[in-house]
Amino acid sequence: MKKKGLxxxxxxxxxxxxxxxxxxxxxxxxxKIGSNRVGSxxxxxxxxxxxxxxxxxxxxxxxxxxxAGGIGNLKLLGKGEMNIALTMGNNNKWAYxxxxxFNEPITNLRTIVGGLDxxxxxxxxxxxxxxxxxxxxxxxxxxxxxxxxxxxxxxxxSAAHLLEAYGFxxxxxxxxxxxxxxxDFEAIVNAMKDGRCDLFIQALSKGHPTFTxxxxxxxxxxxxxxxxxxxxxxxxxxxxxxxxxxxxxxxEADLVLPGYRSTITVTDKMDDDTAYKIAKAIFEGKASLVQxxxxxEDFNPEKDAVNPLNLGGVPLHPGAAKFYTEKGLLK
Numbered sequence: 002m003k004k005k006g007l008x009x010x011x012x013x014x015x016x017x018x019x020x021x022x023x024x025x026x027x028x029x030x031x032x033k034i035g036s037n038r039v040g041s042x043x044x045x046x047x048x049x050x051x052x053x054x055x056x057x058x059x060x061x062x063x064x065x066x067x068x069a070g071g072i073g074n075l076k077l078l079g080k081g082e083m084n085i086a087l088t089m090g091n092n093n094k095w096a097y098x099x100x101x102x103f104n105e106p107i108t109n110l111r112t113i114v115g116g117l118d119x120x121x122x123x124x125x126x127x128x129x130x131x132x133x134x135x136x137x138x139x140x141x142x143x144x145x146x147x148x149x150x151x152x153x154x155x156x157x158x159s160a161a162h163l164l165e166a167y168g169f170x171x172x173x174x175x176x177x178x179x180x181x182x183x184x185d186f187e188a189i190v191n192a193m194k195d196g197r198c199d200l201f202i203q204a205l206s207k208g209h210p211t212f213t214x215x216x217x218x219x220x221x222x223x224x225x226x227x228x229x230x231x232x233x234x235x236x237x238x239x240x241x242x243x244x245x246x247x248x249x250x251x252x253e254a255d256l257v258l259p260g261y262r263s264t265i266t267v268t269d270k271m272d273d274d275t276a277y278k279i280a281k282a283i284f285e286g287k288a289s290l291v292q293x294x295x296x297x298e299d300f301n302p303e304k305d306a307v308n309p310l311n312l313g314g315v316p317l318h319p320g321a322a323k324f325y326t327e328k329g330l331l332k
Contacts, residue, residue, distance in 0.1 A: 032275070033066040034085045034265070035074035042206065042296065043070075043263075046118070047087050049293030050265070050283060057282035061275065071155045072102050078268055079107035085271075085279075089155055090115055091238030091261045093313025101237070102158055111318035113265040113276055114283050116305025118296040121244050121258040122159045123205025123212055125221040130199040134224060135167045138200075144178040145199040147171070148189045155261075157183060160202035162237050163259065166230035186211050193220050205258075206296060207248050216249040223249060225256035234259045238313050262299075262311045267318055276320025280306075284324070307331060 036047035047065035054063050063085075069077060074086035075096040099106030126132040130145070138145060149160040164170055171181045179199075182192075192198035193215055201221070205212055215221045223244075231241045242260025246252055265283065267276065283290070284306055290297035305311055307325050317325070325331045 030062055032061060032063040032084055034063065034087055035066050035068055035077060035083045036087045037067065037070050039067040041067075042294075043087055046263070046294050046296060049290060049297075050087075050117075052293065053286040053289045054279055054282040056289070057286065058278045061278060063279075072153060075107060075110070075266065076103070078110065078266065081268075081270075084267060085113075086266045088264055088266050089120065089261045090240075090264055090311045090313040092155060093264060093266055093315045094238035095313075097313065097315045102153060109268045109270070110315045111267050111269050111271070111276075111321075112312045112315045113267060113280050113318055113321045114306045115262060115264040115311030115313075116308055117263040117265070117283075117290075117300050118206065119242060119260060119262055119299040121205045121242050121256075121260045122163055122226075122239070123201075123203055123209065123244075123258065124163070124224050124226070125193070125201040125203075125212060125215060126224055127193055127196065127199045128220060128222055129196075132199060132224075135163065135226065135230075139167045139169045142173075142177045145174060146179055146192075146197065147174055147181045147200045147202070148192060148198045149181075149183050149202055150185065150189075152183050156202075156204040159204060159239075159259070162234060162239070163202055163226070163230070166226075166233040190214060194218065205244070207244070208295075212249055216251060219251070223252055223256060225258055228257070231257065231259060238310075240310055262305070264312060264315075266315065269318070271318060271320070273318075273320035273323065276318040277324050278320075280318075280321035280324045284328070303328075303330065 034047040034051055037043040044065055044067050051063045051065050054061055071088040071092040074088050075092055077083035078086050095101040096103050096107045097110055150156045174181055189201055190211060239259035239261055242258055244256040244258055246255050284302045287300060287302055307330050322331060
């Protein structure tokens with residue numbers, strides 16, 4: 002019994018130690034790019050970015066970490082529990098200003114590069130729902146069933162912002178006899194297929210697996226938004242973005258949508274030399290990035306890397322700024 006008890010204690014120690022190592026992310030000389038869960042688009046992208054940086058500068062110990070999404074990554078940066086975050090330009094803006102999903106400003110944020118890919122606020126309506134635009138829902142006070150992903154995420158916040166741009170809210174939908182549910186992708190897909198969901202709003206990339214599945218099965222139509230709503234959403238860091246026709250089954254026309262793009266964000270604690278090397282490796286590694294993940298095809302280093310809209314208004318890290326100055330992109 003004593004031997005068995007000792008083995009149990011040792012096993013628990015190993016588990017606790019592993020969890021502790023995961024929580025601390027990295028030693029002082031290691032760099033971890035916070036992304037999202039293993040298997041997600043962002044995790045793959047972060048791993049590709051890390052590989053590009055390592056090949057350019059083998060002395061840098063850098064890898065992807067399978068946590069914690071665009072919002073969570075920035076909060077961990079603010080707590081000093083992460084040194085690099087893969088996030089969105091609009092997430093940067095919210096964090097730096099202390100608005101939306103952030104209770105207070107994280108003012109020590111600095112950016113390395115922006116515009117790495119293109120995301121959209123996708124709007125899927127159930128075929129046969131009678132919904133042709135969000136304006137119709139507001140004007141007719143339609144009884145609809147809206148579904149989003151979990152609260153506290155970029156996708157859910159985007160849904161709330163988009164409704165606001167059209168003058169209504171979750172509470173209004175409920176007041177009109179409809180429903181609002183925040184859940185996971187699997188539940189949303191099943192609800193759409195079963196006719197239990199009329200409207201799904203979520204961060205969308207080209208070839209997004211959930212939207213692709215729903216489109217292929219003929220369950221949804223994708224709709225765009227008005228120019229007026231885009232202008233309204235600029236206050237939250239969204240930009241006018243066009244999803245080209247043909248990205249999804251039966252998408253016959255270009256769709257104007259609110260959009261945002263991924264960034265590599267750090268804090269002012271990163272040394273200038275490391276920031277310089279990461280910026281240079283990513284800027285000059287476009288071909289390798291695309292080879293690793295097609296999402297990087299939308300990245301135009303000269304045009305996108307230092308565009309303030311892509312960075313969410315967060316200052317460039319001095320080390321990164323030095324590189325871009327040498328390239329003639331900054332004065």
